[in-house]
Amino acid sequence: MSNIAKAFEKGKAFVPFLTCGDPDLETTEKLVKAMADSGADLIELGIPFSDPTAEGPVIQEANVRALAGGVTTDKIFDMVRRLRVTVTVPMVFMTYANVVFSYGPEKFISICADLGIDGLILPDVPYEEKDEFAPICRQYGLDLISMIAPTSESRIAMIAKEADGFIYMVSSLGVTGVRSEIKTDIGAMAALVRANSRRPCAVGFGISTPEQAKKMAALSDGAIVGSAIVKLVARYGREAVPFVADYVKSMADATHSA
Amino acid sequence: MTNEKGRFGVHGGQYIPETLMNAVIELEKAYDHYRSDPQFGSELTSLLNDYAGRPSRLYYAEKMTKDLGGAKIYLKREDLNHTGAHKINNVLGQALLAKKMGKTRLIAETGAGQHGVATATAAALMGMECVVYMGREDTERQALNVYKMRLLGAEVVPVDSGTGTLKDAVSAAFREWTNRIADTHYCLGSVMGPHPFPTIVRDFQSVISKETREQILKKEGRLPDAVLACVGGGSNAIGSFYHFINDPSVRLIGCEAAGRGVDTLETAATIATGRLGIFHGMKSYFCQDQYGQIAPVYSISAGLDYPGIGPEHAHLHDTGRAEYVPVTDEEAVNAFEYLSRTEGIIPAIESAHAVAHAMKLAPKMGRNQIMVITISGRGDKDCVSIARYRGEDLHE
Numbered sequence: 001m002s003n004i005a006k007a008f009e010k011g012k013a014f015v016p017f018l019t020c021g022d023p024d025l026e027t028t029e030k031l032v033k034a035m036a037d038s039g040a041d042l043i044e045l046g047i048p049f050s051d052p053t054a055e056g057p058v059i060q061e062a063n064v065r066a067l068a069g070g071v072t073t074d075k076i077f078d079m080v081r082r083l084r085v086t087v088t089v090p091m092v093f094m095t096y097a098n099v100v101f102s103y104g105p106e107k108f109i110s111i112c113a114d115l116g117i118d119g120l121i122l123p124d125v126p127y128e129e130k131d132e133f134a135p136i137c138r139q140y141g142l143d144l145i146s147m148i149a150p151t152s153e154s155r156i157a158m159i160a161k162e163a164d165g166f167i168y169m170v171s172s173l174g175v176t177g178v179r180s181e182i183k184t185d186i187g188a189m190a191a192l193v194r195a196n197s198r199r200p201c202a203v204g205f206g207i208s209t210p211e212q213a214k215k216m217a218a219l220s221d222g223a224i225v226g227s228a229i230v231k232l233v234a235r236y237g238r239e240a241v242p243f244v245a246d247y248v249k250s251m252a253d254a255t256h257s258a
Numbered sequence: 259m260t261n262e263k264g265r266f267g268v269h270g271g272q273y274i275p276e277t278l279m280n281a282v283i284e285l286e287k288a289y290d291h292y293r294s295d296p297q298f299g300s301e302l303t304s305l306l307n308d309y310a311g312r313p314s315r316l317y318y319a320e321k322m323t324k325d326l327g328g329a330k331i332y333l334k335r336e337d338l339n340h341t342g343a344h345k346i347n348n349v350l351g352q353a354l355l356a357k358k359m360g361k362t363r364l365i366a367e368t369g370a371g372q373h374g375v376a377t378a379t380a381a382a383l384m385g386m387e388c389v390v391y392m393g394r395e396d397t398e399r400q401a402l403n404v405y406k407m408r409l410l411g412a413e414v415v416p417v418d419s420g421t422g423t424l425k426d427a428v429s430a431a432f433r434e435w436t437n438r439i440a441d442t443h444y445c446l447g448s449v450m451g452p453h454p455f456p457t458i459v460r461d462f463q464s465v466i467s468k469e470t471r472e473q474i475l476k477k478e479g480r481l482p483d484a485v486l487a488c489v490g491g492g493s494n495a496i497g498s499f500y501h502f503i504n505d506p507s508v509r510l511i512g513c514e515a516a517g518r519g520v521d522t523l524e525t526a527a528t529i530a531t532g533r534l535g536i537f538h539g540m541k542s543y544f545c546q547d548q549y550g551q552i553a554p555v556y557s558i559s560a561g562l563d564y565p566g567i568g569p570e571h572a573h574l575h576d577t578g579r580a581e582y583v584p585v586t587d588e589e590a591v592n593a594f595e596y597l598s599r600t601e602g603i604i605p606a607i608e609s610a611h612a613v614a615h616a617m618k619l620a621p622k623m624g625r626n627q628i629m630v631i632t633i634s635g636r637g638d639k640d641c642v643s644i645a646r647y648r649g650e651d652l653h654e
Contacts, residue, residue, distance in 0.1 A: 049550075049551065050420070050551040050552045051420060051425065051426075051429050051537065051538075051552050053275075053429045053432050053433060053538070054275045054433075054436070056433075057419075060419055067551060072549050073549050074549075096536075097273050097536040098535045098536045098537050098544070098546070098550040098552070099549065099550045099551075100550075101534075101535060101536050101541075101550065102533075102535055102546060102548070102549060102550030103549065103550065123275050123276075124273045124274060124275060124536070124539075125273060126272065126273075126274060126275070126276050126279050127276070127279070128263060128271075128272050128279070129263075129271055129272060129273055147275070147276045148276060149275070149276045149277035149279075150277070151276075151277050151278075151279075151280045151281070151439060152276060152279070152280065153280065155276075155279065155280065159276075170275075170276065170277060173277060173436060173437050173438070173439065174277075174433070174436050174437035175433050175436060175437070
């Protein structure tokens with residue numbers, strides 16, 4: 001069983017996201033430790049990309065700040081190496097195809113495996129293009145995470161059948177970012193996933209309050225939260241650790257109670 | 259030329275979020291249906307002919323030919339089309355297709371504003387809503403086109419993210435499409451993005467070389483020795499090349515924007531300075547750093563100021579079937595002035611990149627040889643910025 005599957009074993013999973021290097025890697029390192037200590041079950045580490053086409057303004061701006069601060073893929077690898085000495089929570093990288101492709105997919109994925117990274121989320125690699133990355137991920141024991149969107153409809157079965165790790169259910173149309181209301185029928189999406197896969201599924205995009213996290217986790221196997229955390233980092237910068245820790249704890253508690 | 263999943267050699271593909279996959283599949287199905295539908299074909303032909311003014315002229319540039327003293331030069335006059343550029347060819351096709359698909363709203367990106375104006379025009383004609391995304395910097399250097407789009411009833415959204423140029427406008431349009439798919443067609447302006455866009459846009463632009471071929475055979479009784487066109491994403495170039503690809507005697511030359519030079523960071527010459535990557539839905543060549551971060555490119559020409567090139571061009575480069583050459587700002591501005599003075603034709607600064615290379619190449623060719631340069635657009639929109647480049651401040 002992969003570490004990602006284990007993250008969902010104890011019950012509903014809370015999955016927080018951070019953009020690495022925003023505002024700097026020392027702070028990211030502290031934030032990851034704080035999130036692990038505050039009840040995160042799986043941590044999504046964003047490797048910044050210059051043109052993140054699936055992101056809303058909050059995460060776009062975090063990418064700009066991180067890159068302006070000089071963060072690179074290699075520096076992020078070094079940070080994860082330091083983190084893995086103490087942090088045992090499963091971790092996945094979230095980035096864009098070109099970051100992995102330009103590094104060399106096999107080189108990138110083999111380093112991830114050495115570092116103890118458990119999976120990879122590439123929002124611009126749909127089912128049709130996954131064969132470029134999935135076989136290498138399998139070879140090195142990483143899960144390439146599949147995404148399902150409200151527009152996926154008849155594609156859900158096909159995607160779910162071949163999914164590894166967990167299935168990332170995109171809650172709404174559009175890009176990442178906080179939403180006051182999620183209108184998609186998440187329960188129906190989750191039912192289709194479950195009919196076609198034994199992998200757990202978690203809901204992301206638009207979740208920011210404990211009530212939303214609880215509701216989404218109740219309909220699936222977990223809740224993923226990005227922009228709301230990145231907003232706290234944008235607001236408090238290097239002082240963000242206690243604020244993020246408190247927030248993650250409240251969200252993890254709500255998710256676990258679902 | 260395309261195989262499964264819209265590949266051109268290793269290039270192309272569909273690197274987009276899952277949210278958009280059914281939209282591009284729906285588009286591909288609709289296009290496969292309508293491309294062979296005679297009714298669609300005749301509606302599009304009458305729009306192109308009666309509304310856009312096709313076929314465009316193939317003009318023998320006698321003074322330029324004599325002045326350069328080499329190849330006989332013909333200009334394919336896409337600048338004479340309605341809205342002043344080749345962009346209308348693709349837009350009328352896509353707007354008609356979108357309408358058949360039941361879409362009521364067009365969104366588009368624009369660099370120089372020509373594609374935005376063409377899309378706003380087609381939307382006005384067909385009674386569709388229209389929103390155009392344009393980099394903030396471009397809204398400033400192409401203010402006249404912003405006014406035209408608004409006059410035509412479109413909403414123009416300035417894009418502040420990234421470098422505030424064409425690539426950011428494309429990203430913004432993709433984000434908006436992800437947000438609203440059911441009633442909206444993304445009318446992509448170049449031979450780029452995920453499959454089926456590079457094929458659809460190429461097919462709609464291939465009318466250029468279809469006409470050129472017929473016209474040159476009629477005028478000269480033979481094919482040209484070289485066809486030149488400027489390349490950003492590459493839509494007028496692929497349109498100019500397409501019906502000559504299987505004629506190896508015809509040299510196909512794409513002229514890229516080198517900005518201040520390919521040895522500087524202020525360039526947009528993708529073939530000269532880029533490497534293989536994945537961005538904006540496609541695998542192709544992109545200007546990028548060692549970690550795959552897309553480079554902030556530069557050109558005096560807003561329409562060529564893009565860090566990538568369409569996948570079919572990348573493949574034509576790989577196979578050696580087409581050549582791609584860099585042309586600097588200075589060379590393009592000289593050509594802009596040269597064609598104005600010599601032939602009384604003010605070309606778009608984009609098209610002037612092709613004219614600039616022709617000025618270097620034509621004298622090296624024999625007088626019995628024939629060259630065709632596609633003048634992709636007219637230069638009215640560029641007069642203020644070229645005057646500024648020459649140190650003259652114009653106030654209208």
